[in-house]
Amino acid sequence: MDKLTSTAEEEGYIFRCELCDTEVVQSMAELLLHGLATASVDSTTGDIFKSASSVAVGVKTDLEGYLFRRTEALIRESVDGPDDHSDQLLRASTRPVEFLSDLVDEFVASKRNLLSHVSGFLSSESRLNKIKDFSQKVEMENIWALDERKATAETILESMDLKCIYHCPERFSEQDKLVEHRSRCKFRVVNCKNDRCLASFSAIHVEEHDSICPFKVVPCEQLCEQHVMRCEMDKHCATVCPMKVINCPFHHVGCERAFPQGTHDRHCSELSQTHLLYVLQAITRQGAFVNDMNQRLQLLEKAQSLNELSGALDVRSLTLVIKEQEAKIKKLEGDIKTQEAKMKKLENEVRSRKA
Template structure:
């Protein structure tokens, strides 16, 4: 059949155009992951009730059929949704926006067309046994390398382009020369990209660079608790909980009365600042009911006069401070005796 002049012009224009073929690799991979379970479902349903066939025996043939079916249906799927049903001229079905969902619908249609008579007439399609057999066959195909992920991704890319009716996941740009196309590919939002964080091997299209950077486990970040260190994101929680000098800790004298909480790095300052109250808490434990609170406060004042507070503030727990107090008891007694003599004179 001869082409009309307008059609010839369109063909020439199409031949002269250079199309950018970049697409969202994440969605391509998502579709590719659906293909194996889709094929497994078709193979299991097709051989149900047939003692002479197994899913593995029909897999290769059905795989080719399914790929051809997916390619053909994906090219017309959007139009099928837009064109009203003959019985309801005013009704237009809503098209799923997720390309993977569209491909899944097409695969379900293919599997339905391949079901055996027994499968059509029984409740087999709803049984747990069917799902188990599909899962088992998926694992069998993966173990045997029947349909590797790279080959499935090669099939998935044109499927994505066919069903991406909003061009949300594929680049639709065309250029009159190859040079212009090459220049565009350097800045295309759908161009392949890799994470630049040391240790991360994730690949994605450039449009998702910022999204990946926000969650990349290998990105080096300032400590969330504002210490001077920079930590890899995946180590941040461990750092903040175990080794960060800014992690919050309870006062080592918490159990005997000081209920302060502060960053670990300020422990020394806290112990120095609150040595009076820490000493009082320890003396209450050591002397129990032997002395009144006023007498214990006087004992703290004596320690201060004996210039013991700075030394005692080095203690970092109840036991060490109590031992230090006992070790310096003689010096305190000497000071008490001096005070008594002064008061007598």
């Protein structure tokens, strides 16, 4: 028990808030799980008489003891000893997850057996897969339950967090005052208020979460008048947003202007005469194209048919030549029909605009 705790209890302040930053605690709990799985796998590598499961409970006890001793020693040396540990204490109190990660790595390294060191197992994909599989087994079989890991993480966090950045240090002499404080403590757990969001976090992170929450309703990024959920913004901007830039519907006949789709009707109304001119020019070009196709068809029928037919030596050759000509004629007729269909479509557009 530290001096501050002893003094507080002597003065009657025995009810502690004990609330912590839930995100930091969760991250630390995940580190503990990974550390247990890694140390258990590495300490039994190549040992046919032991498995990771058989040593996990003992490794868990050793890991907890190691972390408690290291953090307590750090605090004691930083308070009572020279200033050499001030940097470590600052890092532990301001970046607790990073500091705990280093301590866990040190513990894991101390548990590796000789075969792990010399076999190249540490850098193998097989090792990573075994650690991942055993981590899942630890959770499924409650070898180290999440609530237990969180409790351990909170204890370690409180011992390192001398600046009280990640946990609440408040103590009270009466239970009622503690309950009242917890209802407004900055580390109390709150739920996101945005519709459909199921996230929960410490109250201290409300603004941070709100700035990235996918379900937050925000103004359109393209500055239209609508408000949409952040997770639906891309779809809104790419489809229904009035400010989405689109090409003129007469783009294929010559109008090269682009504009927000909300101004589509105004654009077409203001440039109706210009669009009509583009359509008429396109019809003229299509008509010239059809006439040219007809002339080519006639020439092809005459020239190619005469030349190729005159070179046919027998009935079989003559039949093949005729079939080839028929195929070419059908293709040309298909092209003509396609062009005629486009002309009719353009004529219908012109009539609809006039109406």
